[in-house]
Amino acid sequence: MINQSLKNLSQLLASKAVSSVEMTQTFLERIRQYNPTINAYITIDEEKSLAQAKAADSLIAAGTATTLTGIPFAQKDIFCAKDWRTTCGSKMLANFIAPYDAHVIAQFNHVGAVNLGKTNMDEFAMGSSNETSYFGGVKNPWDLTRVPGGSSGGSAAAVAARLCAAATGTDTGGSIRQPASLCGFTGLKPTYGLVSRYGMIAFASSLDQAGPMAKSAEDCALMMNVMAGFDARDSTSLNHPKEDYTAKLEQPLAGLKVGLPKEYFAEGLDSDVAKVVDEAIATYQKLGAEFVDISLPNASLSIPVYYVLAPAEASSNLSRYDGVRYGHRTAQYDDLMDMYMKSRAEGFGEEVKRRILIGTYVLSAGYYDAYYLKAQQIRHLIADDFKAAFKQCDIIMGPTVPSTAFKTGEKTDDPVAMYLQDIYTIATNLAGLPGMSIPAGFSASIDGHDLPVGLQLIGNYFDEARMLNVAHAYQQVTDWHTAMPKGIE
Numbered sequence: 001m002i003n004q005s006l007k008n009l010s011q012l013l014a015s016k017a018v019s020s021v022e023m024t025q026t027f028l029e030r031i032r033q034y035n036p037t038i039n040a041y042i043t044i045d046e047e048k049s050l051a052q053a054k055a056a057d058s059l060i061a062a063g064t065a066t067t068l069t070g071i072p073f074a075q076k077d078i079f080c081a082k083d084w085r086t087t088c089g090s091k092m093l094a095n096f097i098a099p100y101d102a103h104v105i106a107q108f109n110h111v112g113a114v115n116l117g118k119t120n121m122d123e124f125a126m127g128s129s130n131e132t133s134y135f136g137g138v139k140n141p142w143d144l145t146r147v148p149g150g151s152s153g154g155s156a157a158a159v160a161a162r163l164c165a166a167a168t169g170t171d172t173g174g175s176i177r178q179p180a181s182l183c184g185f186t187g188l189k190p191t192y193g194l195v196s197r198y199g200m201i202a203f204a205s206s207l208d209q210a211g212p213m214a215k216s217a218e219d220c221a222l223m224m225n226v227m228a229g230f231d232a233r234d235s236t237s238l239n240h241p242k243e244d245y246t247a248k249l250e251q252p253l254a255g256l257k258v259g260l261p262k263e264y265f266a267e268g269l270d271s272d273v274a275k276v277v278d279e280a281i282a283t284y285q286k287l288g289a290e291f292v293d294i295s296l297p298n299a300s301l302s303i304p305v306y307y308v309l310a311p312a313e314a315s316s317n318l319s320r321y322d323g324v325r326y327g328h329r330t331a332q333y334d335d336l337m338d339m340y341m342k343s344r345a346e347g348f349g350e351e352v353k354r355r356i357l358i359g360t361y362v363l364s365a366g367y368y369d370a371y372y373l374k375a376q377q378i379r380h381l382i383a384d385d386f387k388a389a390f391k392q393c394d395i396i397m398g399p400t401v402p403s404t405a406f407k408t409g410e411k412t413d414d415p416v417a418m419y420l421q422d423i424y425t426i427a428t429n430l431a432g433l434p435g436m437s438i439p440a441g442f443s444a445s446i447d448g449h450d451l452p453v454g455l456q457l458i459g460n461y462f463d464e465a466r467m468l469n470v471a472h473a474y475q476q477v478t479d480w481h482t483a484m485p486k487g488i489e
């Protein structure tokens with residue numbers, strides 16, 4: 001059951017071959033077995049999950065079930081879920097019980113899906129390895145000595161180790177796609193504004209976007225059908241007509257124009273990754289796609305631009321954690337100012353503090369024009385590059401990450417090396433475009449471990465259905481997306 005597609009799981013439930021309670025129990029059992037090692041989940045509440053499963057079984061019995069009814073999902077701990085502890089991977093929120101549901105959670109609840117638990121993540125979604133979590137690192141199921149990527153590392157490991165049917169994540173600079181590449185599954189970051197950010201704990205509001213993390217493009221499409229949609233409670237939610245993301249899945253690819261940005265195949269790309277990406281391109285050629293060389297001349301500026309803008313927004317968003325209304329409050333203090341300072345000093349980890357310092361600096365009088373304003377201007381140039389590129393092609397392809405999963409601890413003392421993980425993903429967030437990562441193969445085996453490699457697809461605004469179609473066509477002729485790490489069967 002654990003390696004089945006969402007469609008098949010749905011059929012198992014509809015035919016009453018399995019109940020949602022049984023399916024949920026199967027995954028809870030696996031979580032009990034593997035989570036102590038992998039640490040994918042921060043919070044599990046079997047009683048709550050099973051109550052939802054029971055309710056789902058009633059819907060199925062009554063004949064009012066929809067496709068995802070009764071299917072158990074893992075939810076990134078960045079989404080507020082009513083009565084669930086919601087930590088965002090931080091000591092600051094270690095005891096915070098959310099009083100309401102995020103839009104994404106409400107959407108899953110609305111269709112009667114089951115919440116298996118809240119997944120581990122880098123603190124406030126800042127990181128590329130899940131090592132900044134207050135709740136400890138997450139292990140990559142393909143090699144337990146390596147990181148799963150981040151910030152959605154818990155969801156990533158849960159999907160890879162089949163500790164859920166699928167999961168949600170968020171992607172501010174690559175946090176769905178980079179772990180998808182490192183853990184060998186399919187992840188989609190939608191067009192900015194397509195999925196409501198209501199109740200999703202804010203990191204960098206102009207970049208944050210929630211999306212599905214699943215085995216296949218078809219699974220992602222089914223999840224998008226539930227997740228996407230206008231929500232008046234998020235002022236940046238887009239009033240885009242509701243779409244069926246599965247509708248175009250089977251469309252043939254003949255005539256598809258694919259752009260290959262030369263900047264994504266330049267120095268810094270591991271030869272192992274390049275080889276896998278080249279093979280994927282060859283497969284797409286066989287499927288009828290045509291390739292054109294394109295250029296994204298400002299792509300190299302996306303990391304510096306992001307590391308001005310994201311910390312600026314984070315410093316503002318995180319000012320709400322003052323120890324007064326909710327979150328960590330220091331035990332002893334002299335006066336109000338002392339209480340603020342001690343609560344924040346104790347509640348935030350090192351990376352979060354680094355970002356607050358950078359963000360406050362670039363927004364301060366005298367530096368605002370030099371850094372923040374300049375970064376905003378370059379952000380437009382980066383978006384313009386894509387606009388020009390999409391005049392030449394329908395979709396852009398390249399590597400998701402320059403390398404495969406790295407060893408735990410390998411980059412913890414070098415923030416810039418960590419930041420470079422997102423060199424191919426961040427421009428998409430800056431432009432607000434949708435991006436995907438799909439499993440495309442493995443590196444040469446290291447110490448007996450095969451490490452997954454992802455292929456990135458970047459689409460034009462609202463072209464999710466087309467991207468899912470392009471990914472699905474590839475997954476019809478390859479089976480990388482069904483491969484499971486050894487030792488977790």
Ligand code: GLN
Pocket residue numbers: 125126127128150151170171172173174175176203310419422
């Ligand atoms: N790795 C990037 C960062 O640390 C992106 C994180 C994300 O997408 N949430 O900011």
